Amino acid sequence: MTAPLDAEVEGWWSKEAFSVVPLHFFCNCSLKGFQGRIAGLPVAELERMVAEVQNHSAAGPGGSSHLVKCHWCASEYELDEPALEAVFAMRAEAERS
Numbered sequence: 001m002t003a004p005l006d007a008e009v010e011g012w013w014s015k016e017a018f019s020v021v022p023l024h025f026f027c028n029c030s031l032k033g034f035q036g037r038i039a040g041l042p043v044a045e046l047e048r049m050v051a052e053v054q055n056h057s058a059a060g061p062g063g064s065s066h067l068v069k070c071h072w073c074a075s076e077y078e079l080d081e082p083a084l085e086a087v088f089a090m091r092a093e094a095e096r097s
Contacts, residue, residue, distance in 0.1 A: 029073050035083065037070075039091040046091070050084055 029037070038046065053066040067076045077083075 029070060029075070031077060031083075034070050034075075034077055035087045036090055038068075039087045039094060046087070049079070053079055053081060053084055 038049070041049075049066075049068065066079055068079050069076050
């Protein structure tokens with residue numbers, strides 16, 4: 001039988017602990033890889049994500065981004081409008097080739 005984790009160790013894995021540093025640093029697929037996966041989404045889903053980011057941005061100070069969870073590794077990414085513009089650029093590049 002193993003001893004339960006104490007509160008200090010459990011706190012290390014909390015969402016608050018990870019929000020202190022860039023979330024993509026801990027991800028298995030990387031922020032750029034995640035953006036590439038988003039670029040492959042159907043247009044309607046991509047437009048929904050853009051609307052969510054814009055609505056969140058309009059919420060006021062500090063509302064300049066939106067958390068999106070990666071379905072492949074369950075990491076959360078904080079996407080802002082420039083990050084989504086990069087996604088659209090990746091999508092356009094893929095459609096040209």
